[in-house]
Amino acid sequence: MERDPNSGHKSKAAGGWPALIASGKFLLSSGAPLSGVNALKKANQPDGFDCPGCAWGDPEHGSSFEFCENGVKAVSWEATERHADPVFFARHSVSTLKTWSDHDLENSGRLTEPMRYNASTDHYEPVSWETAFHEIGELLNSLDTPDEALFYTSGRASNEAAYVYQLFARIYGTNNMPDCSNMCHEASGVALKQAIGIGKGTVRLEDFEKADAIFVVGQNPGTNHPRMLGDLRRAAERGARIAVFNTLRERGLERFADPQRKMEMVINGSKKIASDYFQPALGGDMAVFRGMAKAVITADRKSRSDGNGPLIDEAFIAKHTQGFESYIAEVDQTRWEDIEAQSGLSRAEIEKAARIYLSADNVICTWAMGITQHKHSVITIREIASFMMLRGQIGRPGAGLCPVRGHSNVQGDRTMGINEKPPAAFLDALSKTFGFEAPREHGYSTIGAIGAMLAGKARAFVGLGGNFGRAVPDSSLIENALREQLLTVQIATKLNASHTMPGRNAYLLPCLGRTEIDLGPDGKPQLITVEDSMSMIHGSAGINTPAGPQLRSEIAIVTGIAAATVGTDVVNWPALSANYDRIRDYIAKTIPGFSDFNKRVRQPRGFYLGNSAAERKWDTDTGLANFCDCALPESTVFQKRGEKKDYFTLQTVRSHDQYNTTVYGMDDRYRGVYGERRIIFINPADITDMGARAHQFVDIEGPDDDGVERIARSFKLIPYDIPRGCLAGYFPELNVLVPLSSFGDLSETPTSKSIPVRLKIAQTEAVA
Template identity: 45%
Template sequence: MSQNFKRNISLTGAEEFTNIKLGDPVRDAAGMLGVKEALKHGFKEMGVLRSMGALLKMNQKDGFDCPSCAWPDPEKRSSVAEYCENGAKALADESTTDKIGADMFKKWSVEELSHLSDYELNKFGRLVEPLVLRPGSLHYESISWDDAYKLIADELKKLDSPDEAIFYTSGRSSNEAAFLYGTFARAFGTNNMPDCSNMCHESSGVALGETLGIGKGSTVLEDLYEAEVIIIAGQNPGTNHPRMLSALEKCKNNGGKIISINPLEESGLVNFKNPQHLSGVIGSGVDMADVHLPVNINQDIPLIKLILKKLAILDSVDKSVFDHVFIEKYTSGYDTLIADLMQYDEKDLLKRTGVDESAINKTVALLRHSSKIIICWAMGLTQHKNGVENIREFVNLLLLKGALGKPGAGTCPVRGHSNVQGDRSVGIQHFVDKDMNARIEKYMHFTPPSEQGLDVVESMQAMHNGKAKAFLCLGGNFLMAASDTKYTAEALQNCNLTVQISTKLNRTHLVTGKTGIILPTLGRSEKDEQNGKRRYFTVENSMGKISQSKGVLKPASDNVRSEPQIIAELADAYFENHPLDWKAMGEDYEIIRNYIDLVAKGFEDTAKKSEGHGYYLPNNVRNLDFSMLPKGKAQLTINKLPEHVLAPDELMLMTIRSHDQFNTTIYGLDDRYRGVYNERRVVFMNQKDMDARGLKKLDVVNLTSTYDGIVRKANKFLIIPYKIPTGNIAAYFPETNLLVPYNHFAKRSNTPISKSVRVRVYKKESNPVAID
């Protein structure tokens, strides 16, 4: 077969519309409709008995952790329904009774499959046997586990350098799997360990590390109940972390106030109907946000600077607005920050935000006498060129108010996938931790590499230019999660080998290297047994607590293996002589946990302490210990205003999720909170911007973005008039990831600019001309 053979793969799948239906945006979240939707998905995919049995064990102390988001479980849990609609959908999706193997791939070539939508690909069912796509072939075929391991090991041995291999990790993996995977990569000889946090909360980690000394949040769940004010910025809890609404409800019932900062007004922050309370079933629910600030996309820094300047002026009168005792004792940079704030013109800041000044003044009034303040945020702050600075500016507010290290106050980055924070805690990182390396050498008896590895953006570039030739994926859908879909696809196709450890089919399985391998693995909800003994994993929630997770369902197939077992057996096939007993670790997870306790920072007696409620990892901010920072103090920082220069015909695009998806997994085609049904190829636009372009409701348009003289296109979308600030538009990812340039990302974190992309909108028949 010719070395120039290339599979003709569609990156977008079907672009045909699916009979859209529109309704009014829903003004309240959850309620009995949410319960109905959750059960509908479960019953359809799993059957009634299997579905109910699993739901009763999800997020319970003797059950398994939800495979969806990383929101923490309360100490006092509902024994009936400690889950949300999206968690139930994730469970149904993972535990479907539909199955696929080599027989299905005999009928479908990868080229044919690529013309299906991401939703259709996901619906095929669980992968239940190892598969290989050989060079020059268009069809996956069956392969034994041993032959798959040997093939991978042989390809890895052909590399000229360990740094020609990339080991990517998704946040769904357990601590045990992630630690073993990272150990294999280091033993192999590389720190090329990009992970999904590079694409989402890396900006948070960098900003929090620079200002507070730890790249994690400082709050625990109970803090939200006690807060006087909770600011929710660039986050949509009603869709992405619905169980968070219960915590916000408790805050409201205790007299707390909620401030929403987001270009879109989202249903979950308008009204919440808790289906576990009578008022949420037959009543009117609880109104959530006391103030909504519909800020222009990525104009959060001007907004916070304006709020801080107004607070500083008030403080100059009576010195009671800012916590000067806290500032003096725990912070550095106060005088410089205040001087910098005073140089800004308030009218200019206000204009940049696009927010009505009365709403800002109301916000200032709520913050003026409050000291128990929590700031929650997600991708709406992190995925910009100035993503790190965005978070640093919000940290300034907390430091000036003394809102750290006490109940009801602190930082709360709301993580996405259910163990993405745990992956990093156990060592999935491309950068070098010299102390961790020393512990690896001491306790695991091999010398890990000391050169920094590649993050996601750097890995894409290395594969694209031929410097990386093998790409291994522990979970995830890398192609659709990464920016610049066409560029990413070309990068993957340049590899000699791509390996996916997966539960379900996705588009990354179709866009492979010369050889593609799929290794099917257990889902979070499935029993993991060895010699009749039930094994468990540990995971870390978004607030730093380690707890156990024990699957309860019968596995999809006897031929499916756990992630630690797959990694261990692959490592055993690769290494001829190595000080670690890889197979033993794949059989007995206690060996892995013992190594985690010795090597990973903060882990201690995990096997015992992770039982029941679990235990928290150390957090210096909770103890107000900033000794690791300059002058031993938290850092107040100077952050520049964002620089966005749009051409007259450009708009600012933010990518968003629908209510029927989690990350790149599409559960359905509805977004009922926004009133969109049976369609994903839509663009939300202000009516004034539509009028200026001669566009009408449901006109078909193409989108382009132009960066560095390169025009990127996303074709065939329907225009929907929506309440969004003028000059701003929103559309779903991954459909619009095509428009996000791979080489534009946040400074210092390399997080893609998926929430602030300059675009043009054209009627489909138009012929766009590139203008940089």
């Protein structure tokens, strides 16, 4: 068995026995082994619940028992028998809880009763639902203007909860709806809307069965969406080329052992995933795709001159696109030396990747946050789209664009209207259907919301899930901003760090989890829905007994606050809470694609929402798919290193025992890290150059040109297969280094994948 020369740990395929063993250990340690196992049998099944582990699609025609290590962790983490109840809060002050780690806070168990913060005792204390709703409504109505309130959303909310949430906020009078999309795939939505007229991917899961080549860019499915590895493996088995572009060498993208294949488990086998693995420098992906486009165009011209005809799709370009000539002119004038310097790859490597593209009839390009969290992310995705247009690889079977979302319903939230810049047509539909004038002024994104809090322009924060205080950039600044809020309301299943940052009036409202039965007033289980990354709408109904009798659904909580704040003249909130079919009827009236919603969602596997670009209908300003003639960035953070050996570009990533800010454990098994999180992955040669040694501790200094000192102290150097000058480490611990002022052009997404930092050998070594 091979050994990883960087980590010293045995190198194995992703999945396989280690995944099963880890899943079993987690079930046994989570406090919910029986309920967790029972729940997993219904995960991603037509008569069960949608797994909260990720947004990877389910096959419309499938019937397999499908879950993964992520799903095991997400489901059992929610189904734990541990409770953070009033007794727990009586024992632990907020000041004490503030000293706990992210893992320990959530591991304390499920929230079971509504709580209100008492500043005089520094404890959360029980409060009735009715009192909480009444007081929250009074405080919201005491603001000078509705625009002083922020309504934040996590992607774990259902379609129905998201819809009533945005409806409440707009009846209240604001479009201040920052959400987790602002921090992850906002660039994908902006870029794709400009390029193809819709801010979603164009492929369905079935397209992976027909692709001849799949470009996997800036993502780590083995940790973030493991079920994707099964589809990549099946594609590789039938001969598709899997070209990976990822700065870090990731085990899950190299080999995968499917835990659901019995014979493979018996013989300890695995399958190679990546046919080709390229490691560009951080921020260099646009240059990679520009170089591939340059190689394709050169090959096309040679083919024509040799009398063999064109290699690009002239018919598609002529009928469906605009801007081709200006794009080609920009590609022609981009020099290879600039492409190589920015991409971190050689011309030979890029031309090899281009040949994979040229040799395939059907190509899918899929990406995640390794692409979206840079200053130039929007034009990078525009470049990807332009590259795919060269051979008409959009809008046909086995081909297309596929941004992979994280949270299980982050795409659905946006479809439901969680958007600080809502389309006018949607606001018109709301106004007409409900008989009120929806606000038209754009609201705050996540970055804007933080700025508004710091400037005193926002005085109330309502969070529908999530861990806002830990997820955002410049996280050291956000605690005081939250504490200065007149009102903070956190709707959650478990305790997290944001709850230790209470405003002057603070409420902690416990909600049902995805796996739990949600009974309506008639005693019948209620159904909610979600949308995956492939625009499939699925029904979801929990099977577990709720963690406590006082838990309410997200919908019941939102409608309860709404009724206490804006009354019931415009919307009968109790009626919506009593029967979610009524919410879906309103969705069908106000959002295209949801006609006959209640009937269609009860079909096995749900229904496909549709995608205009997949049908080669382009809802753009030109009515066509738009090539982008943007120049490469003048320079990236990586290129500014020069000869400064202590200067690096840092990206933040998840560990394998983590889902967003939820830390399940302290291991990162596939990268050979165990029992610690305060680490930095670094090229071994860079360790030598800076006069350090492997596993030595360093302090990481972030940008300070705005006068703010940003330092993350005592992180251990871990030698790893990563390009020289590039680093990686875990969020949320390293979010303190991401400046609030550093965000993507047009997207306002934090630049968490291209942070300029300096390393200094630590004077003291903290416990990692």
